[in-house]
Amino acid sequence: MSGWSVHDIPDQSGRVAVVTGANSGLGYATARELARKGARVVLACRSERRGHEAGDRIVSEVPGAEVEFGRLDLGDLGSVREFARTFPYDRLDLLVNNAGVMALPYGTTADGFETQFGVNHLGHFALTGLLLPVLLDTPGARVVTVSSPAHAMANIDIDDLNSERRYRRWVAYARSKTANLLFTHELARRLAEHGAGQVAAAAHPGYAATNLQTQGPRMTGRRASEWFMRIGNRFFAQSAEAGALPILYAATAPGVRPDSFTGPSFADWRGSPAPARRASWTLNDRAGQRLWSASEQLTGVTYDQLKA
Numbered sequence: 604m605s606g607w608s609v610h611d612i613p614d615q616s617g618r619v620a621v622v623t624g625a626n627s628g629l630g631y632a633t634a635r636e637l638a639r640k641g642a643r644v645v646l647a648c649r650s651e652r653r654g655h656e657a658g659d660r661i662v663s664e665v666p667g668a669e670v671e672f673g674r675l676d677l678g679d680l681g682s683v684r685e686f687a688r689t690f691p692y693d694r695l696d697l698l699v700n701n702a703g704v705m706a707l708p709y710g711t712t713a714d715g716f717e718t719q720f721g722v723n724h725l726g727h728f729a730l731t732g733l734l735l736p737v738l739l740d741t742p743g744a745r746v747v748t749v750s751s752p753a754h755a756m757a758n759i760d761i762d763d764l765n766s767e768r769r770y771r772r773w774v775a776y777a778r779s780k781t782a783n784l785l786f787t788h789e790l791a792r793r794l795a796e797h798g799a800g801q802v803a804a805a806a807h808p809g810y811a812a813t814n815l816q817t818q819g820p821r822m823t824g825r826r827a828s829e830w831f832m833r834i835g836n837r838f839f840a841q842s843a844e845a846g847a848l849p850i851l852y853a854a855t856a857p858g859v860r861p862d863s864f865t866g867p868s869f870a871d872w873r874g875s876p877a878p879a880r881r882a883s884w885t886l887n888d889r890a891g892q893r894l895w896s897a898s899e900q901l902t903g904v905t906y907d908q909l910k911a
């Protein structure tokens with residue numbers, strides 16, 4: 604794993620990948636490198652304009668790249684269902700659950716869920732479940748869910764998943780990232796019991812310069828905070844391309860273990876892919892099962908082929 608780079612990505616010819624939030628940042632870098640190695644990549648984005656622009660940009664950088672736009676709003680379960688219903692391929696080798704929001708002021712999704720929990724966890728939970736049949740029909744398929752070192756700030760509160768009692772934007776973000784890891788933990792367990800050879804893994808980018816850091820301050824008019832985040836992105840963060848390396852490693856490297864968590868090698872901040880530190884509560888079987896059950900109830904998406 605030491606020194607692993609995009610040059611080490613195995614050939615992806617003949618493989619189909621879906622990358623959520625592929626119009627910018629980590630998602631864009633991930634989609635581009637998968638396409639560079641020959642994968643057909645579906646850019647699953649909320650904005651049709653930005654999605655098509657990203658596709659055109661990838662083709663300009665990687666002539667001959669096979670990329671296409673698929674409309675997906677993770678904050679609207681109707682959109683998630685429509686994306687899965689119209690998915691045009693009979694195989695799905697790689698699902699990268701990358702899109703997310705961070706430290707936003709309190710808000711709700713189209714279905715009434717707290718925005719960070721709804722988009723970062725429930726939207727991807729529903730998407731993975733709805734695409735499960737084609738994933739299970741694809742030998743060696745992988746589901747890679749992007750979490751964050753910030754998950755260590757807070758465990759989930761199973762009795763207040765939507766932060767209705769008290770909302771603190773960074774705690775809500777941390778809980779959504781813990782949910783990503785608990786989802787991976789439980790999905791990996793169920794896939795292993797199913798015995799079809801699919802892998803669920805997680806990754807995080809460390810401190811990578813993306814628009815996530817400035818989104819929250821900009822929405823609330825906190826100009827000083829937005830300025831501080833921009834300075835951090837410019838002088839301390841690694842690039843989105845570097846931040847995408849752990850995601851690409853989890854997605855493509857041979858021998859990636861189920862329920863593994865990959866991040867940058869230096870202090871979970873920057874560097875080549877390496878095993879990431881992980882809070883003990885993200886490996887709790889009971890918590891994973893309870894979150895799974897609650898997520899099925901909230902989304903109406905049941906993983907019938909992976910019943911415990």
